[in-house]
Amino acid sequence: MSWRLGGNDPLDGISIYDGGDYWHFVTFGLSELYEKESKNQEISGYGMEFTLKLKKGYSDDEESEIKGICGILQTLARITFQKGEVFGPYEYIYTGQKQGVDIKQTSMLTGFITVVDNDLKTTMTPNGQVTFVELIGATDKELLAVHNHQLTVEELYQKIGDITDYQRESVI
Numbered sequence: 001m002s003w004r005l006g007g008n009d010p011l012d013g014i015s016i017y018d019g020g021d022y023w024h025f026v027t028f029g030l031s032e033l034y035e036k037e038s039k040n041q042e043i044s045g046y047g048m049e050f051t052l053k054l055k056k057g058y059s060d061d062e063e064s065e066i067k068g069i070c071g072i073l074q075t076l077a078r079i080t081f082q083k084g085e086v087f088g089p090y091e092y093i094y095t096g097q098k099q100g101v102d103i104k105q106t107s108m109l110t111g112f113i114t115v116v117d118n119d120l121k122t123t124m125t126p127n128g129q130v131t132f133v134e135l136i137g138a139t140d141k142e143l144l145a146v147h148n149h150q151l152t153v154e155e156l157y158q159k160i161g162d163i164t165d166y167q168r169e170s171v172i
Contacts (some may be wrong), residue, residue: 002029003081004029009057009074009077010074010077010078010080011028011029011030011073011074011077012028012029012033012079013027013029014026014027014028014070014073014074015028015162016066017069019053021054021055021056021070021163022053022054022055022056022164023056023066023069023158024051024053024119025050025051025052025053025054025069025070025073026049026050026051026120026132026163027049027051027073027077028043028049029049029052029077030046030048030049030050030077030080031044031045031046031047031048031049031125031128031130032044032045032127032128033127034042035054035068035127036126036127036128038128040050040128041080041128042128042129042172043123043128043129043130043158044127044128044130045128045130046080046086047086047128047129047130047131048086048087048088048130048131048132048133049130049131049132049133050076050077050087050132050133050135051117051119051120051132051133051134051135052068052072052073052134052135052136052164053070053134053136053162053163053164054066054163054164054166055164055165055166055167058102058107058165058166058167059102059103059104059125059166061103064103065102065103067103068101068102068103071162072101072124073135075134076093087133088114088131088133089114089115089116089131089133090113090114090115090152090153090154090157091113091153092111092112092113092114092138092143092146092147092153093111093112093113093114093135094111094143094144094146094147095111096150097110097111097140098110098140100145100166101137102166104157107137107166107167108139108168108169108170109118109137109138109139109142109164109166109168110138110139110140110143111137111138111140111143111171112135112136112137112138112147112164113135113138113143113153113156113157114133114134114135114136114153115133115134115136115144115153115157115162115164116131116132116133116134117132117133117134118134118162119132120132127151134162135164136157136160136161136162136164137164137165137166138156138160139168139169139172140170141170141172142156142160142170142171142172145172156171159171
């Protein structure tokens, strides 16, 4: 349940679509869904919503993996609401954690890069512009390479594609 309705989660919701080989997550609540509240007429709310494409078949407990991704999206939204952090395309989210972001923490993926979602892109709404920022799982090695300017987020994206695959090895 969202904060707006007295619950514990900042987002109004997360839609999950069947993309064939992956689950496509799309948040709503970071943009202004109901009416224009912010003073900036050009963007809606924070001007973004998160998306993520999670490859199917990683776990025999797919429902828990889906809930895990929803938890990650809620956590990042909480950072946006509480600290004003806006996540744009071609950034990276590196926390230094060594455990995987999957529920069993065994995946090599420990953080994320961000790109514009190729399926949803940027759209104009009555309340302003919204960019759909896709999170893509990245390994510790990959994130450190980006952090240390050994390659850009764009270059890493070209190597790993736009599906978060918990079974993927590092490309570095």
